[in-house]
Amino acid sequence: MVKGCMVIKPNGYAVWEKLQRDLDTRFKETGHKNAYFPLLIPMSFIQKEAEHVEGFSPELAVVTHAGGKELEEPYVVRPTSETIIGHYFSKWIQSWRDLPLLINQWANVMRWELKTRMFLRTGEFLWQEGHTAHSTHKEAQEEARRMLNIYGDFAETTMAMPVIKGDKTDSERFAGALKSMTIEAFMQNGMALQAGTSHDLGQNFGKAFDVKFQNKDGEEEFVWQTSWGVSTRLIGGLIMTHSDDNGFVVPPKLAPVHVVIVPIYRKEEQRAQILEAAERIQQDLQKNRIGDWPMVVEIDDREGYKPGNKFYYWEKRGVPLRLELGPRDLENGQIMSKARAGKSVEKTAWPLQGDEGLSEKIMKLMNDMQRDLYEAALNRREKMSMRIDSYDEFKQIYSKGSVFSHVHWCGDSACEAKIKDETTVTIRCIPWDAEEEKGGCIICGKPSNKRVLMAKAY
RNA sequence: CGGGGCGUAGCGCAGUCUGGUAGCGCGUACGGUUCGGGACCGUAAGGUCGGAGGUUCGAAUCCUCUCGCCCCGACCA
Numbered sequence A: 001m002v003k004g005c006m007v008i009k010p011n012g013y014a015v016w017e018k019l020q021r022d023l024d025t026r027f028k029e030t031g032h033k034n035a036y037f038p039l040l041i042p043m044s045f046i047q048k049e050a051e052h053v054e055g056f057s058p059e060l061a062v063v064t065h066a067g068g069k070e071l072e073e074p075y076v077v078r079p080t081s082e083t084i085i086g087h088y089f090s091k092w093i094q095s096w097r098d099l100p101l102l103i104n105q106w107a108n109v110m111r112w113e114l115k116t117r118m119f120l121r122t123g124e125f126l127w128q129e130g131h132t133a134h135s136t137h138k139e140a141q142e143e144a145r146r147m148l149n150i151y152g153d154f155a156e157t158t159m160a161m162p163v164i165k166g167d168k169t170d171s172e173r174f175a176g177a178l179k180s181m182t183i184e185a186f187m188q189n190g191m192a193l194q195a196g197t198s199h200d201l202g203q204n205f206g207k208a209f210d211v212k213f214q215n216k217d218g219e220e221e222f223v224w225q226t227s228w229g230v231s232t233r234l235i236g237g238l239i240m241t242h243s244d245d246n247g248f249v250v251p252p253k254l255a256p257v258h259v260v261i262v263p264i265y266r267k268e269e270q271r272a273q274i275l276e277a278a279e280r281i282q283q284d285l286q287k288n289r290i291g292d293w294p295m296v297v298e299i300d301d302r303e304g305y306k307p308g309n310k311f312y313y314w315e316k317r318g319v320p321l322r323l324e325l326g327p328r329d330l331e332n333g334q335i336m337s338k339a340r341a342g343k344s345v346e347k348t349a350w351p352l353q354g355d356e357g358l359s360e361k362i363m364k365l366m367n368d369m370q371r372d373l374y375e376a377a378l379n380r381r382e383k384m385s386m387r388i389d390s391y392d393e394f395k396q397i398y399s400k401g402s403v404f405s406h407v408h409w410c411g412d413s414a415c416e417a418k419i420k421d422e423t424t425v426t427i428r429c430i431p432w433d434a435e436e437e438k439g440g441c442i443i444c445g446k447p448s449n450k451r452v453l454m455a456k457a458y
Numbered sequence B: 001c002g003g004g005g006c007g008u009a010g011c012g013c014a015g016u017c018u019g020g021u022a023g024c025g026c027g028u029a030c031g032g033u034u035c036g037g038g039a040c041c042g043u044a045a046g047g048u049c050g051g052a053g054g055u056u057c058g059a060a061u062c063c064u065c066u067c068g069c070c071c072c073g074a075c076c077a
Helices: A010-029 A050-059 A082-092 A137-157 A204-209 A233-242 A268-285 A307-316 A327-332 A358-383 A391-398 A413-423
Strands: A040-042 A062-066 A069-077 A101-110 A124-134 A163-167 A179-186 A192-202 A212-214 A220-222 A224-231 A259-263 A297-299 A321-325 A334-339 A348-351 A385-387 A404-408 A426-431 A451-455
Touching: A010 A101, A010 A124, A010 A137, A010 A233, A050 A204, A082 A101, A082 A124, A082 A204, A082 A224, A124 A137, A137 A163, A137 A179, A137 A192, A137 A224, A179 A233, A179 A358, A179 A426, A192 A204, A192 A233, A204 A224, A224 A233, A233 A358, A259 A268, A259 A307, A268 A297, A268 A321, A268 A327, A268 A358, A307 A321, A321 A327, A321 A358, A327 A334, A334 A358, A358 A385, A391 A404, A391 A413, A413 A426
Parallel strands: A259 A297, A259 A321, A385 A404
Antiparallel strands: A040 A069, A062 A069, A101 A124, A124 A224, A163 A179, A163 A426, A179 A192, A192 A224, A212 A220, A321 A334, A334 A348, A404 A451, A426 A451
16 A cells, blocks of 8 residues: 555545535536546646746656656656646637636545645545636636635535635745635644635746637737645545544535434344334435435344444444434334434434424434534634734643634744744634734734734644 | 654454463354343454574574564645
């Protein structure tokens, strides 16, 4: 097994498929079309944009031999596709009528990392990269901002993961971009996770790859481009946002399995009776839909395991709701329900017949859980967020771990670097919703008119 | 690449100092009894002790070399 590569087993991959479908729908709703570009990129392409090469060369995997011979020109395994897409855009675009060109690609990429971490930083990962070309800078800027907003909305409504939207500082900018924007998520240990980025590429790649169009006045101009991406890192974010001591917690909108029914019985005739009832409930519930997907209901009829063992098994996997069905329940016309997370986690008896059917109850519970998970995550973040105005206090707090801090910063990258060197804490973003406030840089004291978000980051 | 640690059953480990039949827990398979918060009994399968060389009557254990992995210090979604 190559270091940094990962296998995503079915349960995890099912989560990825749901993330993917949801995002893909959002991209298509905003006019983007999917396409696919090659895995291998000629080295010379990467070298065309100066800052891009410099940024990526330390983490490139390069193919030097193929077909039993050394290649004349090495190929890099794509770390991202701006260059090869720039190459094709220059062939596809001639006129302002060809713009905007709105392309997305679902692909794997490889970045040779020194330190890897499951889902959060892997050598190979799956992602989506949007690449667009526009006739004006303003339009490209709007596009980049629109896509970051889509990421933000997606993270909060589908993943139940609160994020802070903002601009990256120059030192954290994507190699080759004019400006990078980010959604920063809060992990339960106080660290930040860059969960998605969107870049205003300006004309940098247009110039490097000669992507020109003729405008309405008949003049040639370079296109204005954007790129934006989220990756399987989101699964890591999901895990580190919602999991608890009992294991994984999956928001209903992303759950591969929504409900598990654990049958409880002693005698053989009870078993038959209970499984029959469980199957009826299963069929009934599976008529529901959660988001774009049918509700998935599993019956755990494995023999040789006691119910308690099954409870722990499904909790570990994050299934939102467990239903227990035993002889006592059948007698009383009820079923026991136990939610995995949310405000109503107490085990409750639900009547099988009544004014409100089981389906309605469960759909309501799924909605509530989705909301509760978001609120709980937001509360955790708020509890570990603070304003800090003295560097001594800052160092003191971060010597013990990480929090989200809001501090004044003058905008000078030297002050930013000093903090990073001394504390490993970085500026995660300049939040869009930061309020105007007069203050002094935490390092040099020079004036600052708003606070930036700082944290240790994955 | 510098410092530290570890390679023994699918997983987690003991055994190494002081050489003498390769073990324990979990898991797995089969049979039985169980079943409302991690069941129990019985039986069984499963090992090039990371690799190579050496010392020895005898090496998981001692010596030499080697490979791999993990943690800590310099890059990044």
